[in-house]
Each structure stands twice: as C-alpha cells, then as structure tokens.
Amino acid sequence: xxxxxxxxxxxxxxxxxxxxxxxxxxxxxxxxxxxxxxxxxxxxxxxxxxxxxxxxxxxxxxxxxxxxxxxxxxxxxxxxxxxxxxxxxxxxxxxxxxxxxxxxxxxxxxxxxxxxxxxxxxxxxxxxxxxxxxxxxxxxxxxxxxxxxxxxxxxxxxxxxxxxxxxxxxxxxxxxxxxxxxxxxxxxxxxxxxxxxxxxxxxxxxxxxxxxxxxxxxxxxxxxxxx
Numbered sequence: 001x002x003x004x005x006x007x008x009x010x011x012x013x014x015x016x017x018x019x020x021x022x023x024x025x026x027x028x029x030x031x032x033x034x035x036x037x038x039x040x041x042x043x044x045x046x047x048x049x050x051x052x053x054x055x056x057x058x059x060x061x062x063x064x065x066x067x068x069x070x071x072x073x074x075x076x077x078x079x080x081x082x083x084x085x086x087x088x089x090x091x092x093x094x095x096x097x098x099x100x101x102x103x104x105x106x107x108x109x110x111x112x113x114x115x116x117x118x119x120x121x122x123x124x125x126x127x128x129x130x131x132x133x134x135x136x137x138x139x140x141x142x143x144x145x146x147x148x149x150x151x152x153x154x155x156x157x158x159x160x161x162x163x164x165x166x167x168x169x170x171x172x173x174x175x176x177x178x179x180x181x182x183x184x185x186x187x188x189x190x191x192x193x194x195x196x197x198x199x200x201x202x203x204x205x206x207x208x209x210x211x212x213x214x215x216x217x218x219x220x221x222x223x224x225x226x227x
Contacts, residue, residue: 048078056118161199
C-alpha cells in the first residue's frame with residue numbers, strides 16, 4: 001500500500017555554493033574515489049572513467065536519482081544506468097511509461113532520448129564495490145542540490161534506494177523522521193513529490209526484493225501524478 005506523508009518545506013539546498021551542478025573530470029574532492037578512478041583509467045583507458053553527468057533535459061518535471069555509476073556500466077559508458085542490468089530495467093520501464101523514446105541499446109550513442117525526465121546519481125564517481133562512504137556521499141551532495149535547483153519545472157523525484165532517498169532529504173533540507181523510506185512510498189515536499197523505490201540492481205531483482213512489476217507500479221504512480 002502506498003504511504004503518503006506531507007512535509008512542510010521548500011526546495012532549500014544545503015552545502016557550499018558551486019559554480020556547476022557537475023564535478024570536473026578530474027574532481028579531487030574524494031581522494032579514495034579519485035584514486036580508484038586513476039586506477040581504472042590505467043587498466044581500461046578506453047572507458048569513460050570520470051564523474052558521470054546527469055542525463056536529460058533540465059526542464060524536465062521528473063528527476064530520477066540513483067546511487068552511483070557502476071564500474072562496467074556508467075563508469076564505462078559515460079551515461080547514467082547505461083551498460084549494466086540496472087539500466088536494462090530502468091530504461092525499459094521509462095520507455096513503457098513514455099519517459100523515454102527510441103531504443104535502448106546499452107551504449108551512449110544509441111539515440112535514446114528522455115522525455116520530461118532526467119537521471120542523476122547521489123555520487124557522481126564510481127566507488128569501489130559500488131559502496132560510497134558516508135563522507136563521499138556528503139561531499140557530492142552539493143552537486144545533487146545544484147542539479148535540483150537548476151530544474152525550474154521539477155515536480156517529482158524518484159529515489160532509487162535508501163541511500164538516494166536519504167541524501168535527497170538532506171539536499172532538500174527535510175527531516176528524515178517525516179519521510180521514512182519505503183518502496184512505493186510518496187512524500188510531499190512543498191510542490192515536489194518524492195517517490196521511493198528499491199534500487200533496480202541485479203542483486204535486488206535476483207533476490208526478489210524488487211520485481212519488474214513492483215518497479216513499473218512506481219512509475220505508473222509517477223505518470224498519474226504528472227498527468
């Protein structure tokens with residue numbers, strides 16, 4: 001059952017002001033991630049191996065926020081959720097509900113376009129074992145806050161997983177107790193609706209934590225709210 005909570009708050013952001021919503025290709029802010037990126041460049045020089053920018057139109061009404069680029073997914077291809085299983089499920093669902101058009105072929109030049117939708121990550125650089133540290137999530141949060149602030153028509157955000165949910169609450173200056181994470185939960189934050197989903201990772205789908213139907217229901221809910 002969908003849970004809806006109401007949060008009396010505006011779209012305030014936290015953290016220092018930044019000149020851009022995207023980090024530099026050689027961003028040094030998280031030393032562990034910078035070292036991991038350097039090692040990946042040496043091992044796989046043809047890969048993207050850099051902070052992965054948001055994908056989609058800043059004028060979109062929907063923002064999807066994941067955790068971080070996957071090593072052989074977005075870190076390899078340079079486009080969020082492109083090249084790994086999570087992207088297979090995400091883009092198939094976006095195509096089904098009209099938030100994308102074209103054909104997803106797991107590469108950044110496949111011609112797929114997002115429709116009234118943008119995709120970003122809580123952490124822009126690939127972390128070892130796909131597990132960013134709390135300090136790295138905190139350090140990267142201002143980029144997420146700037147991304148949100150730069151979307152004037154934004155009305156809905158889908159948080160893929162608890163970490164994305166938690167960092168979004170902080171980026172929006174919302175109290176965690178007022179918006180507990182739960183798959184299918186919806187939280188009202190001023191004029192924004194925050195929709196929660198389990199992350200569409202292979203682990204979650206293989207273990208039955210998330211099914212394709214559960215995932216589709218979240219986006220059906222988002223579509224209905226925006227129509």
